[in-house]
Amino acid sequence: KAGVTQTPRYLIKTRGQQVTLSCSPISGHRSVSWYQQTPGQGLQFLFEYFSETQRNKGNFPGRFSGRQFSNSRSEMNVSTLELGDSALYLCASSRVTENTEAFFGQGTRLTVV
């Protein structure tokens, strides 16, 4: 059974640019969550999607957005990149029942220069 796949693994962007990250969940998983991980702030929840609908959102500015497709694959977009957006972006997928186990991908390392 394939795990959660995130692409690309590494990305370098310039301030002011925008970036799109992709996440393919485990087959059969319909919920996809996104997290930002930095040394200073730890793991912070960005948003969660189920059936192409955003159900939860963390405390991030509107520059951070996402979407989910009918095949459960998800993308997140960050516009007008800032240096502080440099982080490891993690995606997790799960089946949708009460408090089910979430499986993480290896993440996308974004560096903003």
Place this chain on the structure above:
Amino acid sequence: GENVEQHPSTLSVQEGDSAVIKCTYSDSASNYFPWYKQELGKGPQLIIDIRSNVGEKKDQRIAVTLNKTAKHFSLHITETQPEDSAVYFCAAARGGYQKVTFGTGTKLQVIP
């Protein structure tokens, strides 16, 4: 919102000794408490979880305890091995959604 505190931030133990990591949470409605292990260059991996209707759960060398009254839960690793060296995160969540709040992490070093 939920707030999860985790201690200690770093922990060094001799191989074969036990390691204990403690977490407290603030939202009394939280009812799912997973623990994740993150190795360098990898995403977090679930190692054990506990739900609010259970006080303790064991899986080989790993155990987790939950005290709902005090709102704290702990991870216990016995007979530690060098491959246990990693960063461990506790987390808390409630409801059927995946908005999990993570602790700040504990870097565990097992010295051979």
